[in-house]
Amino acid sequence: MSFRSCPDRDRIINAGGHVLVTGGPGCGKTTVALRKALLRINAGLLPGQKVLFLSFSRAAVARIVQAARQDLPRESRQYLDIQTFHSFCWQIVRGHGYLLGAEKPIQLMPPHDERAMRKGKKDNDPLWDAECERLFIKEGRIVFDLFAVKALDILKRSISHRKLVADRYPLIIVDEAQDTGTEQWGCIEALSGLTQAVCLADLDQQIYDFRRDVSPERLTQIMNSLDPLEIDLGVQNNRSPRAEIVKFGNDILTRSPRGSAYIGVSQQLFPPKAVDRDKWIRQAAGLLYHRVRETTGSWPENVGYLTNWGKGVTIIARALQGGNETKEIPHRVVMDEAEVLLAAHVIALCMEPVDNIWQSLATGLDQIAKLFQAKGSQSSIKKAEQLTRSAADARTKRLRGNAKCAPALKGILEHLQTNSLSGNPGQDWLTVRRLFESTGVKELKSVASSVIYLMAFNRGRRISDALAEIWQQHGRYVDARGLIDAAISEDQIIGNDGDLTGINVMTMHKSKGKEFDGVIILHLGNMSPLSPDRESAPHLKSRRLLRVAVTRAKHHVLMLTDAYSQSPLLAGHNLN
Numbered sequence: 001m002s003f004r005s006c007p008d009r010d011r012i013i014n015a016g017g018h019v020l021v022t023g024g025p026g027c028g029k030t031t032v033a034l035r036k037a038l039l040r041i042n043a044g045l046l047p048g049q050k051v052l053f054l055s056f057s058r059a060a061v062a063r064i065v066q067a068a069r070q071d072l073p074r075e076s077r078q079y080l081d082i083q084t085f086h087s088f089c090w091q092i093v094r095g096h097g098y099l100l101g102a103e104k105p106i107q108l109m110p111p112h113d114e115r116a117m118r119k120g121k122k123d124n125d126p127l128w129d130a131e132c133e134r135l136f137i138k139e140g141r142i143v144f145d146l147f148a149v150k151a152l153d154i155l156k157r158s159i160s161h162r163k164l165v166a167d168r169y170p171l172i173i174v175d176e177a178q179d180t181g182t183e184q185w186g187c188i189e190a191l192s193g194l195t196q197a198v199c200l201a202d203l204d205q206q207i208y209d210f211r212r213d214v215s216p217e218r219l220t221q222i223m224n225s226l227d228p229l230e231i232d233l234g235v236q237n238n239r240s241p242r243a244e245i246v247k248f249g250n251d252i253l254t255r256s257p258r259g260s261a262y263i264g265v266s267q268q269l270f271p272p273k274a275v276d277r278d279k280w281i282r283q284a285a286g287l288l289y290h291r292v293r294e295t296t297g298s299w300p301e302n303v304g305y306l307t308n309w310g311k312g313v314t315i316i317a318r319a320l321q322g323g324n325e326t327k328e329i330p331h332r333v334v335m336d337e338a339e340v341l342l343a344a345h346v347i348a349l350c351m352e353p354v355d356n357i358w359q360s361l362a363t364g365l366d367q368i369a370k371l372f373q374a375k376g377s378q379s380s381i382k383k384a385e386q387l388t389r390s391a392a393d394a395r396t397k398r399l400r401g402n403a404k405c406a407p408a409l410k411g412i413l414e415h416l417q418t419n420s421l422s423g424n425p426g427q428d429w430l431t432v433r434r435l436f437e438s439t440g441v442k443e444l445k446s447v448a449s450s451v452i453y454l455m456a457f458n459r460g461r462r463i464s465d466a467l468a469e470i471w472q473q474h475g476r477y478v479d480a481r482g483l484i485d486a487a488i489s490e491d492q493i494i495g496n497d498g499d500l501t502g503i504n505v506m507t508m509h510k511s512k513g514k515e516f517d518g519v520i521i522l523h524l525g526n527m528s529p530l531s532p533d534r535e536s537a538p539h540l541k542s543r544r545l546l547r548v549a550v551t552r553a554k555h556h557v558l559m560l561t562d563a564y565s566q567s568p569l570l571a572g573h574n575l576n
Contacts (some may be wrong), residue, residue, distance in 0.1 A: 012036060063261070148186075338374050
């Protein structure tokens with residue numbers, strides 16, 4: 001996005017104190033912030049100093065990185081440090097967490113292991129909170145939700161650490177400031193007396209207020225704490241200037257449908273029976289591609305296929321997968337990875353050298369138990385307990401009871417012990433997964449089903465490269481599980497959401513911070529509605545969420561909606 005000067009933007013760029021910049025999607029908040037960063041860099045930085053640009057998600061960071069490549073000279077970009085809050089706080093805790101009494105070294109607990117340990121416990125469960133604190137102090141293991149808590153504790157207790165961070169970052173830009181958690185904002189507030197802060201915000205895009213640490217009062221807190229220069233860039237639209245996409249999103253938010261069509265927005269009704277639904281889910285992709293081409297003269301580089309809950313993502317992905325004589329439409333799935341990664345550990349275990357059948361069996365059963373613990377339901381917890389008992393039996397070299405999982409997994413391990421793998425990670429992964437599928441055992445088929453999307457998460461290439469390297473060194477997949485953990489942990493902290501080429505299937509929440517040439521939004525009546533929690537009228541949270549989803553598009557939005565169960569959010573809109 002090219003920079004356009006105006007009095008408000010000039011005031012932001014030239015301000016010497018704290019600044020709060022508000023405005024709707026596509027109004028240019030990121031662009032003006034990057035221009036201010038460039039001005040600070042050009043004014044001169046001391047050795048080791050950088051401008052820090054913080055955002056709440058890896059997707060948002062990827063978008064800012066892309067914008068920086070377009071808007072900043074190459075020689076200036078080396079002085080811009082773009083991170084998530086998680087990454088920023090992790091650096092503080094990893095280096096100095098021992099000052100809080102934690103065991104050294106501080107180690108990250110991967111989110112999938114955390115999910116298994118929770119056994120369905122919610123964020124506000126005092127027993128889980130106490131366990132997280134115990135893990136940190138006694139074992140030096142920290143969960144993601146404690147990053148900001150512990151970083152803030154360090155900054156509050158030590159003026160030396162506050163000065164250390166502020167000296168390194170004389171300018172800190174906070175993207176999506178309305179979505180900062182209590183402790184995340186606390187870290188910025190603790191540093192604000194020593195450095196300049198620029199906050200970018202849009203309260204109408206606050207869709208994470210279901211989290212206990214995100215407050216609708218955050219902007220008020222920012223203004224009271226910083227006393228910043230306040231600039232509102234309003235509803236200027238630089239993301240989709242030739243379309244009325246932002247106008248449509250704003251009309252949804254304000255419940256003011258104009259009753260006539262919007263440029264760049266269309267609707268396709270479909271019958272909800274599964275066979276018709278899946279056909280239209282596939283056809284909608286083609287419709288959107290052609291409508292973007294009609295508008296721009298070229299095919300879209302990326303598309304967001306959105307719904308507002310996990311089951312909707314599964315419905316879309318399965319339809320795009322095809323099957324039988326229906327050809328797959330290539331796509332990438334962005335969804336909750338915890339269960340997938342726990343299942344991946346089981347497959348990786350079977351790829352490792354099997355030196356002791358009973359030990360490998362016990363470890364595998366324990367890992368499958370974690371997978372069912374992560375599901376969180378009472379029936380899943382009960383299944384996990386049964387698997388844990390089977391693992392204990394395996395450690396005494398016994399198979400007891402009528403459960404099918406343990407003997408079936410033992411059969412797979414025995415087969416792999418006598419049948420060598422090829423050394424091609426992709427082929428070997430598929431071989432093991434098919435062994436799990438072929439058993440017909442529910443627990444093992446669940447493992448095989450869960451790992452299908454690992455490659456779609458864009459984790460596959462990193463994992464495959466690591467496995468290939470270890471095979472070249474040892475001729476075996478030594479510590480395959482450790483390689484997966486290393487790859488996933490790096491992505492979780494640093495982020496790897498930059499490549500959105502092609503069709504990307506995700507929830508509306510996951511789309512926050514992303515941009516696409518075109519967006520398809522699925523509404524499937526009671527199964528995948530646009531108001532999932534049956535929110536009562538006027539559906540304010542759901543309207544904010546739908547507005548965020550709609551405004552991810554640069555050229556066209558296609559509303560794919562149930563013909564027999566229209567959403568109340570679209571009442572009065574004429575989109576055809």
